Amino acid sequence: MIQAGLQRTQPVSFNQVRLEDAYWTAYTKLVRETVIPYQWDALNDRIEGAEPSHAIRNFRIAAGHEEGSFYGFVFQDSDLAKWLEAVGYSLNVHPNPELEAIADGAIDLVIEAQQPDGYLNTYFQIKAPEERWTNLFDCHELYCAGHMIEAAVAYYDGTGKRKLLDAMCRFADYIDSVFGTEPGKLRGYDGHQEIELALVKLYKTTGEERYLKLAAYFINERGQEPNFLIAEWEKRGRTSHWQAGVTRKPDPAYNQAHVPVREQEVAVGHSVRAVYMYTAMADLAALTGDESLLAACKKLWDNMVNKQMYITGGIGSTHHGEAFSFDYDLPNDTVYAETCASIGLIFFAHRMLQIEADSTYSDVLERALYNNVVGSMQQDGKHFFYVNPLEVWPEASRKNPGRHHVKAVRQPWFGCSCCPPNVARILSSLGEYIYGVNDNTVYTHLYIGSTAQVKLGSGAAVELKQETNYPWHGDITLTLSLAEAANFALALRIPSWSEGKAEIRVNGETLAADAYTIDKGYAYITRAWVDGDKVELTLALDVQLIEANPLVRANSGKAALQRGPLVYCLEETDNGDKLAGISIPADATFTARFDDSLLGGAIVLEGEGYRDDQSTWSGELYRPVKRQSGRIPVKAVPYSLWGNRGEGEMAVWLRVRE
Amino acid sequence: MIQAGLQRTQPVSFNQVRLEDAYWTAYTKLVRETVIPYQWDALNDRIEGAEPSHAIRNFRIAAGHEEGSFYGFVFQDSDLAKWLEAVGYSLNVHPNPELEAIADGAIDLVIEAQQPDGYLNTYFQIKAPEERWTNLFDCHELYCAGHMIEAAVAYYDGTGKRKLLDAMCRFADYIDSVFGTEPGKLRGYDGHQEIELALVKLYKTTGEERYLKLAAYFINERGQEPNFLIAEWEKRGRTSHWQAGVTRKPDPAYNQAHVPVREQEVAVGHSVRAVYMYTAMADLAALTGDESLLAACKKLWDNMVNKQMYITGGIGSTHHGEAFSFDYDLPNDTVYAETCASIGLIFFAHRMLQIEADSTYSDVLERALYNNVVGSMQQDGKHFFYVNPLEVWPEASRKNPGRHHVKAVRQPWFGCSCCPPNVARILSSLGEYIYGVNDNTVYTHLYIGSTAQVKLGSGAAVELKQETNYPWHGDITLTLSLAEAANFALALRIPSWSEGKAEIRVNGETLAADAYTIDKGYAYITRAWVDGDKVELTLALDVQLIEANPLVRANSGKAALQRGPLVYCLEETDNGDKLAGISIPADATFTARFDDSLLGGAIVLEGEGYRDDQSTWSGELYRPVKRQSGRIPVKAVPYSLWGNRGEGEMAVWLRVRE
Structure with a gap:
């Protein structure tokens, strides 16, 4: 189903990976047992003291179940979508009939709210039906669609239930009928990238190539002249969703639509939009073999991680526009480093890793995951950081307006609550980020205790049991179970922070330097592996x-x-x-x-x-x-x-x- | 005419002080020859590339000389007022018939624009005559009045011409008929303090006690409950001059109207508003003997200079509201430190010095003057800093929106051009800040080459010739000319930065430590001075x-x-x-x-x-x-x-x- 492209490895799906890890189990359990139920309460406005979400009520109103007005941000629908996506992942590895019944009910509600033509967006349906597709710059219509598509794919993968998937295919078909270069179609794209990577997922799940082409259309069209976002703003009478009256000409660099994506070399603008787009670009490069897209991805990656990334894996130096500022501008106190941006950086790294097994990607992925992302969540699972500072003076956060965005304590829920459900969805699918596999190599990208069922492209099946007390200790033991001996390479990431101070033992024998090869940060041990082989890696944790x-x-x-x-x-x-x-x-x-x-x-x-x-x-x-x-x-x-x-x-x- | 109050010394008027100083002459000449003419061009919209001021045109439209709309900030009139004030000072010491003719013409225009009842404000006259006195919170009506009153006093002092002074007395009389605690009067005050210190000047010049009482009324009423600014906002329908629609409840701390002034202990809010108010409070304490006002002044001074002042004498740590933030919050890069605020700090210090000869005031005055204020002006006299940073990275000023307000190069003129004319008026009257005098002491606050005619309270007259190459060198020579011998003290400031490393010689003989007394940073040399006495002070300039x-x-x-x-x-x-x-x-x-x-x-x-x-x-x-x-x-x-x-x-x- 996958076209011949640049993809070299596939991730081992998280439903083939059972986590058994001292460090992570606490977090994934927290997400399952606290975050997901808490967020459901939040979506239903049942959290005392937190700003109301109104997300569920918006769907109920759109579905005709109750009277009322839309409330919340124009992208409020995406909160429910991200929650459903997290639930899909969670049910995939931790069946829970009660949770599934709740999610099924929410999905029924979503589908009841969907228009006959496939369209779904409670803001426009309730508040401004005649304005559909008139303000893609501000209004997140395709962004919300993308998140619901991701939810549909995850829920289908997790439960086998096609209801939401089918509904989202109808929506995607409808979007495909609206957007494109053909005469009569709207030659536009969303102000907030997301639909692109979602359509790739929908393509991978359904095999429907139109979805892949539509994703490519959105990526290819972006930043072309005449600029769609500017033209749309002109056509709308120079108005904005966010401000009254006539507004100043927007800067499409904020939306990474200032030049065509292949000409972009520096990460600019809103950082979440950027990394979601880069993720889709990498997806498309992997699937379609587009070298020019890959070259752009590499340049943008290099700029971002070598010139604009905090040591915690945070990106976005300014809260003005939640955006990148410029190379080497990494203030610690007025920082933004949004949680969602680091999650998007992980997505991008994960896609790049599938094109090229280079530890630059997995090192950054690990850095963002263990620091910015984990740090965004309180240990109670009910409070979150949106902004992840590297320096906090609580009095300044309260009393200096230029630092009001930096909170000294995590907040219960946000009016714009993108980050908490994003944390839930990545931690619910954490297993996906550990291994990669191709014909004859199994890659270990992250060191997380787990048991994985890996099927090599050659057909060989191997169970990999990883035991470790990482990140506290540097000893990792991998035990292989094989029905029959198989010749393949085990490629272990040697993190750059270890400065190469790594020792590898196979069945108790230390491997000499010539017994394995190091390439781009991975140690390849190629041999005929047999059942019970034990590989031990010791990383210097100085x-x-x-x-x-x-x-x-x-x-x-x-x-x-x-x-x-x-x-x-x-x-x-x-x-x-x-x-x-x-x-x-x-x-x-x-x-x-x-x-x-x-x-x-x-x-x-x-x-x-x-x-x-x-x-x-x-x-x-x-x-x-x-x-x-x-x-x-x-x-x-x-x-x-x-x-x-x-x-x-x-x-x-x-x-x-x- | 001056009541018995707390005032201990009087400044020696700058028209009694002829500057002859290597350091300052360049600046005062620049102001006279370049800044004042340049600003006149700016007021007349003749500066290419600078934002138009429209100030003169507003007056012409209000006077009926031309058709058109008001343009500029609501306080645009004050730019002309500050220019006229500077011109008044300049003419006082440097007669210039051509400049005087221009200024006379401008004054005629101002008076032609004045309403029959004495009211003057081109914004309200042109744009919203029915809204007079309905938005004191935002609209600077009394602020503009105050600046024109200051101009009138300065111009009268400088030229002897009463035209503007009489006009401003009519305006002040009218204001006095509108505001007050009496039934039927508006019990309010301005959102931007300035009228208070101006009315004190008008009182000093005219002897009319009603002006002093009106100033005291404005100071005493400020911050009383129920809060006038909030009540006015409610009455206005919760609207703002600056924002469309219904606005959030304003915080009167921004205007130092959160509590009565005598209860204020910490400098808060907009820093220029603050120091203008403190100046008037010190004026009133000096003139009326109000110890509670003086106590508040001292607390606010102490807080400001010992907890919220940059080493350059800048105040105001945040550009949000051009305001103080909180104690010890002095970021160097996101700083505000507005030029006008340092000038207001100098005004406040100057008033406090008249109550108490304590070098805490003159040291800060000197610090603000030699660093923040002088530094705000380009050596061409045509470019100015509004914000005076202590750290600049030009790329960050351009590319990080949180630092856009920090300019790496001075700007030609501002839409809100309060700072350049403020620099002009303080440098035009620089002589005023050098000496203080009372019955039997002559104080030397600043070391600036000059010849001053000083009349002691006792009646003795002395000419003080100060020669120095300060601030480059630490030698100061004071030569006294007296018609007859007189017994008085010469009090020389020993700057705190000298750490007491000062040597004093009288007629070539080094004074022993017991030959003078040191009190609050001043060295008092008391003796019968005779004509030709020469005092030499050497300060260690380490x-x-x-x-x-x-x-x-x-x-x-x-x-x-x-x-x-x-x-x-x-x-x-x-x-x-x-x-x-x-x-x-x-x-x-x-x-x-x-x-x-x-x-x-x-x-x-x-x-x-x-x-x-x-x-x-x-x-x-x-x-x-x-x-x-x-x-x-x-x-x-x-x-x-x-x-x-x-x-x-x-x-x-x-x-x-x-």
Whole structure:
């Protein structure tokens, strides 16, 4: 069904991977048992103190079940879609009849709201039926469609139920009849990319090539001249959904529609829109063999991760437009680093990995996952960060308007609640990101305890049991179960943070350097594997002091603590306030210690630093330097855990004393 | 005429002070010869490439001389007023018939535009006559009145011509008939303070006590409950001049009207509004003996200068509302530090100094004047900073929207052009800030070459000739001319930056420590002075490395270079880019050298520092620390001169290497 393209490997589907992991089980259980039910309550406006979602009510009103007005953002429908997608993944690996009955009911509601022609969007149906497709720039119609298509695919995969899938095929067919280059069709595309990657998924599930072509149409059309988004704005009378009156000419760079996608070399504009688009571009390159699309993907990847990415895997330096700003502009305090953007970065990395097994992709995927994404969720599963700062001064977040967007504590739910359901859907399908496979290679991208059923392209079937206490410890054991011996390569990612300090043993024997090959960050062990073979990988989990490229002004003279994939931070609760007044020696030695009292247990880093002495100051604001500081113990905790112990200052980048 | 109050000293009027100063003459000449004519062109929309002002045209339309609509900000009239005020000062000391004729013509125009009842405001007259006094919160009616009153006083003082003064008395009389606590009067006040200090000036010039009482009314009424600004907003239908539709309830803290002024202890809200109000409060305390007002002034002063002031004398940490944020929040990059706010701070300091000769006031006055205010003006007199940053990365100013308000180069003129005419008016009356006098003491607050005619309260007259090469050199010579010997004290400010390292000689003899008394930063030399007495003061002008209180997170680990009253900065043109990558040793020794090629000649500071090595980096964004840096020469220039040699990075606070 898949065309000959550039795709080299397939991910091992998460429904072939059973997670058994000390670190992740807590999170995936939290998503299953708390986040998904909590979000259902949120969609139904049952969370006290949180802003109402109204998402379900919008569908009920559109379906004619009740009277009322649309409420919420124009893209409110997508919250239900992302929840359904997460439920689809969850049911896939954890059947739950009660949850499935609730989801079936929600799907019935969605389909009841759908128009006879296939169209579905409660905002336009309730509020402005005559304005359908008149403001793609602002109104997220295709974006919402895309999310519901993703939900339909996930729910079909998870339950085998076609109801939503069929409904979304009708919607996609209708969209295909509206958009395109043919005469009489609307030659447009959405202001917020999403439909493109969703149509690829729909194509993969249904085999219907029209969906793939429609996705390619949207990608190819984007940024062509005359610019559709500008022309549409002109045609609409220069109005905006978001502002009253006549508005200023929009900048299509915000929507990555400033030039055709193949000409884009720098990540610009709204960061979530960007990575969703790059994901679809990689999908299309993989499936259609489009080298020019792949070349653009590589340039954009390179720009994003080597010039515009926070050490936590966050992207988007400014809250103005939730956007990229420019190369090496990575302020820690006024940062955006939206959770959804990091999730989109993971999607993009995952697609690129299927084209090329290069650990640049899996290293970044891991960085974003273990830091920005996990850190966005409170340990109660009910509070989330939208913005993921690298430096927090709670008083500034409250009292300096330029930092109001940076919250010092996670919020219960958002009026614009894109992030929490996005976390739910990625963690519900986490198994998908661990392995890749092709004819004769099994790739291990992530080190997560699990048992995977892998079928090689050659036909050989192998069960891979991965045991590890990662990310706390660097020992990973892979046990292979095979019905019969098979010749293939096992390709283990050697994370770049290990600086190559990795030891591999097969059945207890350390492999000599010439017993395997290293290529693009993967160690390929090729042999005739037999049942019971045991591969052990030991990665050096040193505490590292990381510095940023001097072009990043914000981090000059600073360093961050990192151990394995985890970035660490200092919190006020452990180190007192005025974290900016703490410095650490350039040759600091920090000791890793497992603290089982810390939020379910975690490795903390402990060392010595210096603290600027406040005691010699009285009321003055400035004085000739005395620079007195005293030695103090410094304790760092994983960034992903920050903000779980009350409000306080936090800092990732620490001053280095030379 | 002045009531018995708290005023202890009077400033020596600038028309009694002839400036003869190497440093300042260039600036005052620039204001006289370039800024004032240029601003007249700007008011008349004759500056190519600058946003049109339309200020004169608004008056012409209001006067019936031409047809047309009002254009510009609602407070556009104040630009002409501030220009007339500056002209008044300028004519006072530098008669110029041609300029006076132009100003007379402008005054005629103003009076032609004035309504028969005394009212004057071209916005309301042209655009919304029925809305007079319905939106004091937003619309600056009394603010504009205040500026025209200040202009009238200055022009009368400068030329002896009463025309504008009489017109503004009619306006003030009319305002007095509208506002007050009496039944039938509007019990309100302006959203932007200014009328209060202007009415005090009008009272001082005319002796009419009603003006003083009206000023006191506005100050006393402010912040009382029920809150006038909120009630007015309610009455207006919750609308705003600035936004369409129904608006959110305004926060009167923005206007310092959240509590009565005597209960205010922390500087909050829009910083220019704040300091204009504090100035009037100090005026009223001085004139009426109101100790509770003085106590509030002292608390607000203390909060502002010891917790919320940049080292350059800038105030206002955020561009959101051009406002104070909170104690110790002094970001260098997203700073506001508006020029007008520093000028208002100088006004406030100047008033406080008349109540109490304490160098806390004159030190801050000097700091704001020599750094933030002088630095706001380009050496061509035609370009100005509104925002005065302490750190500039031009690319970030262009590409990170959170820093768009920080300009890397001065702008020709602003749509909201409050700052340039404010600079003009303070520099035109600079002489006023140098000396203070009372019965038996002559105070020297600033060290500026000049000849002053001083009349002591006792009746003794003395001519003080001050010769100095300040701020470049620390030697000041004061030569006294007296008709007959007189017994009085000469009180010389010993700036706090000198750390007491001052030597005083009288007629060549060094004074022993017991030959004078030091009180609150002033050295009092009391004796029977005779004609020809020569007092020499030598202040140690060491290069100082200044650190900020550790509560200022933004400056942790950093220091600023200062020499005398001047704060220094590094510029890209001298030190290359990536200034954040430069560090200086904590015991750095910088050498002061007069560079006569630098912008008319200036002391530059030269020393050694370190620069983070970029050469060991290739494309990566993060890596384990290597921290290689090499020694480099570092050159610092006065902050007031930055940005005069093309666009580039600038930094005041430098990393200290310990």
